[in-house]
Amino acid sequence: MLRQPLETGEVTISRAHSTVTYPSSFILLLAMNPCPCGYLGSPHHYCTCSQKQIQAYKNRLSGPIYDRMDILLSLQSVNVNKLSHVKESSADIRKRVEAASLKQLDRYGEEVSNNKVPFEKMMAASPLSNEQRQLLTRVSSKQNWSNRVQIKIIRLARTISDLAGEEQLSDGAIWEAMKLRRWDMNKPHLIAREK
Structure with missing residues (x-):
């Protein structure tokens, strides 16, 4: 049910005699324990969950919702x-944040954020270098990230660069955005920076 409003910023309700569409732009924050007992990865408590229980618990979050999360x-x-x-x-x-918003206004010629601007327009105004594209492809292949996740990483990296006051999309911002996609308590260094 959340997929449509998350993606389009609208929710459509259909009934027998009519269909109504309402604006639905919101920020979704989710929180969950790392496992059923809540102690996976804790330096102070012992986790009593089996690997099967942990995986079943994580599987409660559907793949389509997982793909639509930015961080x-x-x-x-x-x-x-x-x-x-x-x-x-x-x-x-x-x-x-105000300076980053002004950068985005100048870049796109309208009051729109990196998260909402059409992807083609963002890439035309701020393209990836060949090295950045290869890096993202390589890491995405290892992590089994979908195209949707890769686009979210690029959008997030552009925002990180804007907040740092950088004109171009930096390699450091791409690394930071990719690091913000980790959530596995068993693998805290899921993405190791390549040298």
Whole structure:
């Protein structure tokens, strides 16, 4: 049910006598434990789940929804007493976001984000280099990423470059976007940067 509004930004309701389409642009945040007991990958607790239970638990998230997610992260618990001080204030982050939005406005000639602009228009304004394309193809093949996931990585990398103030799509931004697609607690270094 979520696939249509996630992809098109609209939801269509059909009944016997009429069909109505409503705008449905939203940000979807999902959270789940790494396994049924919640301790997979924990340095402080022992996970009691079998590999079969863990896989069945992860399979509850359908492939089509998984493909439509922009960022997937596996988070570890933190000791709040050892947290470091914030390095960047909210005001500084806001300035970077506003600057990135202006870059996108200049690039596309309309008020649209990298996430919503037609992919062809984004690639025409900010193409990948041959090396970047080969890198993405190589890693996607190893990770079994679909075309939809690869497009999401490119969109995310473009946004990362914009937030860093970079004019061109950087190799570092592509690496960062690919790292934001890992969620396997058993493989924390799922994507190792090639040298």
